[in-house]
Amino acid sequence: MEYKNITNQDVVNLENCEDEPIHIPGRIQPHGFLISVKSATDVVNVCSENIHDYLRFTHEDVLGKNIAKLFNDDFLKAYKSFKEDTATSHKEFNFSFDDTLFSICIHLSDQHIIIEGEPTENQFGQDRRLYNSSKQLLGYIQDTLTLKELCDSVAKALKEITEYDRVMIYRFDADYNGEVFAESKEDHLEPFLGLHYPHTDIPAQARQLYIKNHLRIVGDVNYKSVPLYTHNSSAVNTLDLSLSVLRSVSPIHIEYLQNMGVGATLTVSLIHKGKLWGLIACHHYSPKYLSQEIRNTVTLHGHFITSQIDIRILNEEYEIARKANLAVDTLTTKNLNFHRNSLKELFAEDAIIQLCNSCGVSLSVDGKMHSKGDTPSDIEVNLLGDILFDFSRNKHFSTSELSRITSDIVSIVEKFPGINYYSLGDEHNYIIWYRYPTLKEINWAGDPSKSIVKKEQRLSPRKSFEKFTESVKNTSKPWLEAELAASSSFTNFLINHLRSIRTNEEKEKQKKLSEILKQANAELENINWISTHDLQEPLRKIRMMASTLLTRSDQNLLSDKVIDRITRMQSSAERMQTLMDDILKYTKTNNIETPDLETVNLNKLLPQIKESIYDTLVDAEASLEIKSLPIIKGIPFLLRQLFLNIIYNSIKFRKPNELPIITIHTITEERNEINQNGAFHIVEISDNGIGFNNEYKEKIFKIFSRLNSKTDYEGSGIGLALCKKIMIKHHGLIDAVGERNKGAKIRLYFSKI
The missing domain is CATH 3.30.450.270 (PHY domain)
Incomplete structure (x- = not known):
């Protein structure tokens, strides 16, 4: 059987590192072995080349074999237990092969079960240290208040447990630039505390892997990676090692660590609210390997930090919140x-x-x-x-x-x-x-603008990590x-x-308007009184004098023209008397919520109106045509005022060089927006006057509203407003349609009920 390796052969440097598939390198670190088993068949389909360094067989012996033929019953029992436990995708245990103790990690990757083994031993009294560190977690709660104090204590404790040269708590900002937030180190080492590192040091795909796999260890930065093999007929071309402990590290990251002079690293992710908040970063300046138990302890401390982030931030902000709320209470109470x-x-x-x-x-x-x-x-x-x-x-x-x-x-x-x-x-x-603004100084571990350097024919990570201070202006303390x-x-x-x-102002405004309205009503009542009572006497005298002149025996001394004019004067005085009587009636009906409506034949009322304004029509050379009209329910004197106002408007707003033509007729069988159910008699008064723009059709019915200059057309702006009020009294509606220089149409809707 022939075999092939699945090593990723792509050339990677900083020109394409953002596209580097770091989760499928096809290689592992050499301090352990890896085999991949197809879950459906339990057949080994991938094996690391170095398995012979740890077990008694080679990768050629392993590939294509069922796992049951390679390991003993105890190991197979643990393997079977992992397969049956659908609640977990990861399992760790210690196991001995040929008197050598191994730390075994099993995890699921797509349809593959990946088994990794590393030789392990009880390191530097780990049982006692691990017990003490577990007790320490409780001590953190009592001995620290702020997040900074907690991180300082954790860094110090982890240095004692792991015996790394340097342990740092590293946190990210919103742009994933990092800062060394806490540090515990050997005395002779230069401090990194407070230094910042640009986001390019940990690219996006690496941050994503930190979220998936919370622990990453490089035992020897200068290791020689080991290829993974499969047989030629295998469909496996790549193997996702996102959750692998032994996964080989990106060559760019290795070069970065070498430039820092680091010999070994351990990194634990700090995940807060589903995002990468920071890292526990451990550095050693020579090769160093940790047992699985100590790694788990470091991971446990990482989980403890992230569980405390919200609590510690709340503690720090409590005093600020207390003072802020006190200020709000001062204002709102x-x-x-x-x-x-x-x-x-x-x-x-x-x-x-x-x-x-x-x-x-x-x-x-x-x-x-x-x-x-x-x-x-x-x-x-x-x-x-x-x-x-x-x-x-x-x-x-x-x-x-x-x-x-x-x-x-x-x-x-x-x-x-x-x-x-x-x-x-x-x-x-x-x-x-x-x-x-606050003048903020950021201390970078090297100039961030030079985080990439030219090396031979490619780009490489920077070599200088010397402290570089950057002053940031035009920023304030965050809210x-x-x-x-x-x-x-x-x-x-x-x-x-x-x-x-605003509500209070509106009430005050309404109150003032009510007072003004009350005063206006009182004045109108006075005017009504004067109109209907104080003017009665002079009007009576005019009528009496006119009657006397017409009944005198010597009236033959008067010319026919004079007699005609006296007759007209008497007739006008009588109409005025009638109008004043009607006003008095109208004033009384205002106090009645629902005045009685009489049957009114408009075919009789309109000719009477036409006769009463005969002189006005003659003087204006106006033509008033009255066609067939309906019989309605109404108040006669109000209807008289209604039609007079509209007719006078048509005469007033006539064209300068054209004789006024006014037509009053009934519109039958029309269903418009108002008369949808045919519930109204529709009477239309149309003219050939100056008209108006339809956009003002609502405005013309508002009291004191005018569309034309007072100098051009006399009037108070009350006429059509009064017409609307009269139609409301009749449980009807009034509407207008106009066209500039082509006349206007006023439509009256009288209820048929």
């Missing part, structure tokens, strides 16, 4: 009135700045600016408010680096890089808290969750308070 002057009262309190530890705050409400502390000018705040409204999409936004979203307002970016913005509903209503929660709580209070202010 004030006995404020619901007037705009209460905003000045709020902004007189220092608590409005203290609640999120800012240097100043600006509030824009309905175009008016309120400020407290050190803030930009009102003009600058308005510009910033427009930018933040668009950027935040009318929501909350906070940043410690304003320059990341805008460079348009340099003065704000440089002086107030910390921004905490809340929209209060639209772009002109918002609140912004500000923070001063903590407790501070953002406090500002959010106050903003909600402020929104409710502003809503109360």
Whole structure:
């Protein structure tokens, strides 16, 4: 049988490292052996070349054989137990082969069961150390308060357990740049504490593997990797070693460690909320191997750190949250009135700045600016408010680096890089808290701009890890969750308070309007009284004098023309008397919720109206055509006023060089938006006047509304508003359709019920 190795032959350097398939190298580290068994058949389909260094057979002996022919019953019992336990994909145990104790790791990779073995021994009194370290976990809870104190204690304890030269707790920022957060080391070594490492040191695919496989060990940085073999007829071309303990490391990472002078490493992932929060990184400056038990202890300490992250952060933020909430309580429990002057009262309190530890705050409400502390000018705040409204999409936004979203307002970016913005509903209503810049110095382990160097014909990791200090400007202290929660709580209070202010203002406005309306009604009642009572006497005298002149015996001395005019004067006085009587009736009906409606034949009423305005029609040279009209239910004197107002409007708004033509008729069998069920009699009054744009069809029925200049057309703007009121009294509707310079149509909808 012929065999082939599955080593990945791709040439890898920093030009293509982001695409490096580090999970399928096809090679392992030499301090142990690996075999892969096809789960369905229990036949070995992959084996490391170095298996003969640890067991009594070669890879040629192993490949294609059933595992039952290679190992004893005790081992096969453990193997079978792993296969049957569907709840776990990983198993560890110690086992002896030919008097040599091995640490065995079994895990599932797709359809393959991967078995890895490493020689092991009881290292430097590990039983006692492991027992003490377990007790130490309880001690951490009592002896440390902050996350920093906890990480310092864990680093120190792990150095004692593992005896590595250096143990570090390494944490990532939002961009996966790393910082040495805690460190325990041999005295002669240069400290790495506080140093930062660029995100390029640990590429994305490596970070993904750290999430899958929480422990990674390199016993000897200068190891010679061992290839994995399979037989030629095998379908296996690659083997996923993501969870493998012995997986060979990327040559780029090996070169990186060699450049640091490191001889061996142990790395444990710190996973928090499903993301890679940091690492426990152990360095030794010569080859070093650890037993599985000690590795598990390091992993346990890593889990303990991540379980404590939220608790320790809460402990650190508790005092900040307490002070912030106290400031919010100071503001929200004030006995404020619901007037705009209460905003000045709020902004007189220092608590409005203290609640999120800012240097100043600006509030824009309905175009008016309120400020407290050190803030930009009102003009600058308005510009910033427009930018933040668009950027935040009318929501909350906070940043410690304003320059990341805008460079348009340099003065704000440089002086107030910390921004905490809340929209209060639209772009002109918002609140912004500000923070001063903090000059931040970052100590890098080598110049981050030189993290890649040219080596011969390819790119390689940097060789220099000498401390490099970078000054970062235009940034502020980050906004903590407790501070953002406090500002959010106050903003909600402020929104409710502003809503109360506006509601109160609306009530005051309605109150004033009610007073004005009451006064106007009182004045109208006085006018009604004067119209219907005080004018009765002079009108009666006019009628009496006209009657006297017409009945005198010597009236033959008067010309026919004079007699005609006296007759007309008497007729007008009589109509005026009728109108005043009608007004009196209307005034009385206003106090009746549902006035009685009479049967009115419009075919009789309209000719009477036409006769009454005969002189007006003649003077205007207007033509009034009355066609067949319905019999309706109504109040005669109001209907008279209704039609007179509309006819007078048609005459008033006639075209300068065209004789007015007014037509009144019934529209039958029309189903429009109003008359969907045919429940109305529709009477239309149309003319050939100046008309109007249909966009104003609602406006013309509002009291005092005018579409034309007072100098061009006399009138008070009450006529059509009164018409609408009359139609409401008749349980009907009024509508208008117009076209500029082509006339208007007024439609009256009288209920058939």
